[in-house]
Amino acid sequence: MNVGLEHYLTVSAMLFCLGLLGVILRRNVLVIYMSLELMLNAANLALVAFSRFNENLTGQMMVFFIITVAAAEVAVGLALIVALYRKRQSAHVEDLTSLKL
Amino acid sequence: MAFPDILFYLFAFLTLLFGALVVANPFSRNPVTSAMFLVLTICAMAGLFVLLNAFFLAAVQILVYAGAVMVLFLFVIMLLDLKEEQRRKINLFGIVTGMGSVLGLGFLLMRTIWGGDLEQAANPSVIGDTKALGLELFTKGQFLLPFEIVSVLLLVAMVGVILLSKKELK
Amino acid sequence: MEPAISPAGYAALTILLLPLAAAAFIAFCTQREGERSANLSIGAIALGFVLSLGLFAFTGDQAVETNFNWLAVGDLHVSFGLLLDPLSKLMLLVVTGVGLMIHIYSRGYMSGDRSFRRYFGSLSLFTFSMLGIVLANNLFMMFVFWELVGVSSYLLIGFWFEKNSAADAAKKAFLTNRVGDFGFILGIILTWAAFGSVNFAELNSAVELGGRLADKSAGFSLLAEPLGKIAGGTQWWTVHPNVLVTLVGLLLFMGAMGKSAQFPLHVWLPDAMEGPTPVSALIHAATMVAAGVFMLCRIFFLLNIPGSHALEFIAWIGGFTALLAAVMALQQNDIKRILAYSTLSQLGYMVMAVGLHAPGPAMFHLTTHAAFKALLFLGAGSVIYACHHEQNIWKMGGLRVAMPRTWWTFRWGTLALCGVWPFAGFFSKDAILAAALEHNNIPLFVLGVFVAGLTTFYMSRLVLVAFCGNARSEEASHAHESPGVMTWPLVVLAVPTLLAGAVGIDAYIGKLFPGEHPPHNEGFLNNLFAPFNHNVFAAGFGLLAVVAGYQLARALYVNADRDRLPEKIGVLAKLARDRFYFDELYEWFISVTQETLARVADWVDRWIIAGFLVRGTHGATELFGRALRLVQTGSLQTYAFLFAAGVVLVLAWQLLLQSPAH
Amino acid sequence: MSLLSAIFLLPLLAALLVLCIPRNYKFVIRLVALGATLASMVLALTLFAKFNAAPVENGFKFVEKHAWVSVSTLKLDIGWHLGVDGINLGLIVMGAIVAFAAACVSREIKRLEKEYYTLLLVMTGGILGAFASLNLFFFYFFHELALVPTFIMIGVWGHGENRNYATFKITIYLSLGALIALAGLIALYIQSGANTFDIVELTKAVKARPLPLAAQSLIFPLLLFGFGILVSLWPFHTWAPLGYGAAPTATAMLHAGVLKKFGLYGLLRVGIPLMPDGASAWLEILAFLCLGNIVYCGLVAMRQKDLNLLIGNSSVAHMGFIFLGIASLSLVGVTGAVVVMVAHGFLAALTFGLSGALREKTGTLEMEKFGGLLRQIPFLGAALVMAMLAGCGLPGFANFVGEAMVLFGSWRAFPLVTTLAAWGALIIGAVYMLRAVRNILHGPEKSEWAALKDASAWAKVPFVLLLAALLLLGVWPRLLTDKIQPSVAAILTMANAKTADKAPRPGDVKKAVDEAKQRAVQPR
């Protein structure tokens, strides 16, 4: 069987699920954040694959923007995590429970 | 099986393997490890991008993602002096339900992907090299505006990072 | 459509409204001038009496109706209507005449009471209401004034409201009357539903017509349908018209039961003696309690519809009340209570008379009774006044010397009550006994005669104990005659007590009820002996009973210092003294029915509806909210999981369940 | 501003004015409130005097109509439409009088006067506006406008330890009722096909094309129970005694007296005429629910120890008569129901006003604690006795006329219910009313109340006013019934349009008798 769109999408979907799994199961905020990057990358893969097989560069343009946005997001996010770590001396999500109910 | 297909399977396997190791590494719970595997994942994906003729993006992926973003991650990890994640009590219920929902999502996505909806060109000829993308970006109006907005976004990120990580307060 | 009003109508209207005006004026305009209030009140009723006399003298027997359109909605037409016919004119005289004496008497009796003003205000209000009943030309108006009489008697009985007993008695009187009114209004509604009118004249012509036509109860067959609904639920079946007319009659009679204190609604009357004595005289002897009998006479044509068995029932209720009350009177020691039971007993006579198809004699007895019973009550009041509000006859004695005028008038009243010839009571009682004989109702005749004997017995007991013998208490020994403002009314009332029997009242009323055997007015002297000519058995047995009763009383009570009757009749005496435990029985009955229902309703309200259902819903909602809120654990992991689960849920819902098959 | 709109806009404007007055000028604030309600009462009385029974098109007089919201693309057309006929005329006049009385008794309020009078005026305006509106949207709008001040007033100026619970209970209960009714009204708007909230237009549309049965049987119960909750229809009544028990005097007067009639009015104005078939299925059930009010709540009232709870329950009980009258669908019964609506308005205001005065003077309403008060407070006592007697249906007061008419009118349709209702009216009502009089006013004087003072001359004004109204209508009911009757007849024509009543009516009998008479006179 020739490698086609389905295959790329399958990889993408699996990667997406892996990222999601990380977000749900890991307790370290940084790792969670990395897992989120995995999910974005999965989307990127899907977009590039679609772009290729639909003969349409728009998808790739989208990836371009996603990467840029992700970079900005990561910057802000990490700064935030650093700030929180300074306060809490922890990057564990269990420790983030002053807001609840 | 054609050579590109073999490459696809290789990179796909690597991507998923490294991705899995980002999420769950049986040998180390250190975030650094996760970060390093994320770099590897990204690199493997760049390979997939090349297979998809998205050369520019493959380069960007490595330059921006593996280069800049991941370095940022590592810096932070180092900055925070994170120890290996202590082994806390494993929440079995959480793991099971979490796995359950992720598997559910996976099932649904797979079902959708293999549902026969896909249309694909038989011999795709699109090549996403720098020139093509550059032309696309700067000649088509539809990308111009997002581009400009992203610049504002970056400004916001800059301001935000400064604000959030400034040590002393004015 | 307002009809022209005749001069007689104006007069009637004036008579009716004068006391109301007096009451209103007293309520709003006199502040502390008690005297002026009394004068206003007396003036109003005096004027009314004069006008009534004029009406009585100068208007013919033809009924005159005056209608003011009061309410007209759909099929319900109620006029504020005044009906002047012999019946109402006679009652006008009774009410205003006896009322006038009582008003005058009250000025003396109530002098010094701190609520003098209120007393006369209420009295005038009562007079107004009573006159309203008398003059009403339709059932609805009658009911209106019926209720007003109830409420003004409530005010008067509870006049000394600081006394618990008075306050309770007022409440009891009102409530018991209300039970009667409940039947009354249902009866009125049924009548209206059947005939489409509440006007007496219209009803009468409809009934007459129904009687003349082959269809004997033209209107009543229509009642079958809604009644069937009550009885049969979904099944529509026809109730026999006879049942219906009887039912209507009995429901209307319920009103009379309440007002005229007929068994089983008799319990309020003795308690009502808690009111000032003139009030007892006015309300519970002469007027209010007579209203029931008057009403029965008024609607006699409705009770007398062919096929109705209401009258039989009424007769027996009346007879039973007469007997029961007489027995209870035997063992009372309170002078007013004895009179109260005696009133009950006499009302029983009247009701019995109506039941015996003899409304004429009933009205006759009502009239004479009004005079002599008012006299007796006022006399009792005089005694009480003299004895510093001592009411126990065993603490009196020897009053005949100290209070000569009271003694003489009281004795006349007693004679009339016992039915001694030639006092008025003899004639009216005789007419009733005769009616029983004429209808071949021997049991009721025997009962009537027996009660006559009992009446003589207990009244003789009263007179012998209270007036004769020696004073048995400090108060009694220092008693002296009451002031003239109190004794002169006694004297005035003594006149009709002696003479009313033979002036032809029966003949006057008889014109109203042509179906019966109307006696003829043959002049005073002839009338004096008419009973013996007419029905010698009735007269003879009546007198015999009097003699027997008096002899028995004399044997027991001449110079007695205690009651020796209980030794003779044993347990019956105790039963009589304790009023056959009707109050206790009712109290028990009410507590097991109404009070229990109220308790249950309150419990259901408190615990089931407000508690379980409302608070339960509220609690469940809040609980649900609190439970749901637990989702917000604050843990990012949980949040992420829930988010993911939500995504899966949405995708699964839409992609699996809502697959676009169409 | 026309006469009709002035009646309720005046209080609303006065509310704005009060908002602008500094809070220290308490006297001025009170004066404005009194003045506004007085003016609106006078205007209402003028309206009443000007109203004549001459028939007009659509049956409404003093009509005022403006466009308000009209968006054709949404098929949304809400117009400002005011008008009176015999039914709401009495309610408006009654409401205005009660509002003035409520403003009078508000002297008991001693804190946050500015807010209080603002809310009172808003409530007044809302109430009167609801009754004046011929557009269902504004009908509902003004009702809600009046409802919220109710809640807040109970909460802020209420009495008793149950105040909180009572506030929330009444808020949620009444809002539930209002929302259910709103659902019904919107459904009516949509399903009538007329796409209008205008009552006149709706009536026309339904006359031309009756609502389909399915729609009727959906909408009518919504209206019945929605409005029913607002009127404390059994078993949705428990908010009422509790709420009134906790409410400040004026609020209880206005709500129990006037605002509560909203649901009944709505049922009569909309539910019965527009959905005759939907109604016919429910009216029998309604008739039995009435018994819940009349008998059951009467029994509950018998057990109350607190005067306000007693009055509250009795007020619930009185609603039963109105429901019964409406359920009877007879001219006499429905007219009687309207009379009771008006009469009960005065009565409820009077009783709550009196109990408020009593509480203000004694600080309690527990009947056990009183006794022999008639001596100390002859005026209030006498007024209370009169109110209680009016409450148990004594002739001479307007309530009697209405209740008697209801009983007369409903006999044919529901004999059993009528019988029990008469029992409730004549006996149960009398039991608890007299019990209250007995416990509070009669009996031996108690030393702790020896210093009690009767109401001052000014304080008597509202009570005299209300009593006078009750007596006037009781003595001269035609003042009201002649105006009500044609309007009710119009409604009943619609209500009975579909199912021709084959059962003979009292009038038929009279006719038959008359005919028989004619025949009898003719020679054989």
Place this chain on the structure above:
Amino acid sequence: MNASLIVLELAVVVLGLVVLVQDWFTPAKDRRTLGYGAVLGVAVVLLYSFFAFDGTETLYAFGNAYVLDGLALWFKRFFLLAALLVLIMATEFSDSFESGQSEFFALTLFALAGMMFAASANDFMLLFVSLELITVTFYVLVSFLRRRVESLEAGVKYLILGALSSGFLVYGIALIFGSAGTMNFNELADKLANNAGLAHKQLLMAGVLLVLVGLGFKMAAVPFQIWAPDVYQGSPTPTTAFLSVGSKAAGVVLLMRLLGTAIPDLAFNLEKLLMAMAAGTILYGSLCAIPQRNLKRLLGYSSIASAGYLLLGFAVMNRAGSSAILYYLAGYLFTVLAAFTVIAVVVKEAGAEDISALGGLAQRSPLLATTLTLAMVSLAGIPPLAGFFGKFLLLKAVIAEGVRWHAYYWLFAVAVVGVLISLYYYFNVVKAIYWSKGATDMTPIPVSVPTRLALAVCIAGMLWLGINPDGALELAVEAVKSLKLA
């Protein structure tokens, strides 16, 4: 290409830059003036929007990626007004920031720009980018009080969950792009209309659903509501206010475009899902709020419930529903901003966010008490305030659909239950203002003139929308004209 269409956004961005730059030249104590300057600037832009555009015709720019129609213009003005009021609040609030007052204003303006772009998004790429601009800015705004751990915690929670939702959104866009081959809404709609097969593609539906996830997150709709209470509570009050109005509205306008412009032929399939979401959101928000004592958190739950009411309008998916959404949002703007302004003042004064901080407010500041009461009453949906008419329109739209399908009656019933429950907690707030016991501090609370003005605007808005809805409703109807609705 008609680049002049973005003049409003451009002006806002420039204003933000000016504020940032001007910061250097402004001494610390005068930074407040920057806030007022920003307010003034936004006001000018808002006014200018009325002169520059009338929204009667649909204008496109940037390769049809940017659309300026009635809807976009309506929402732009909405966002401008919201930002205006938020900026006033922020200026008052800025004392509590240890640093970065002017950055706060500037970031608010950038977020505003993002919202305004979102209002005009006609392309998934623009949708994504503008949404990210909003989100990323809010990461900073939420955690602005970095001295307070709650603020940072809220920031991290918003960050992680926001990024998660972005991930789903992006994946959804990818799937849509993959199945339709375009990112433009108009082109997608055309393809859907001309290609019946496309409508049946599960891939497209999955993509739409994932985009819905992203937008649902913005709106705080169940099951993506979970972040809202925590973030609302932890954020600085002006941020919370902007979050609950602006961010939510951005989600709304994008969802409207998605359903009304991009996939009008597919939207019908989502009916049941949207109904379920609406019902769930209303119930969740209402139920959870019952025991809530923290004011901002309470408003967080209330904002969830409001999202539910908005979803009612989406569920009916017609002109009446959409215009009702707009109307409701307009009322919601004034109401919520009034509430948050009062809360900001009170919280600053009392130092606590508990509902008991309102004790004695009636005495301490009648203006604040009245405003908050009106806001609560309006939120509860009671006339004559804006909330009533908005809810009325929504409920009417729902009942109208009931004729077609009876399930809408049940949806209405759920809404009624929600309204009833919400009455309970809204009146709890009113209760706290007027009759709670134990309020000790009775010192009057000073209210500055700009705040008074803001409150006056809010009250006027609430009353105007409640009493004279005709014009505003006409505007809303005009605004949704460009959507392809039944």
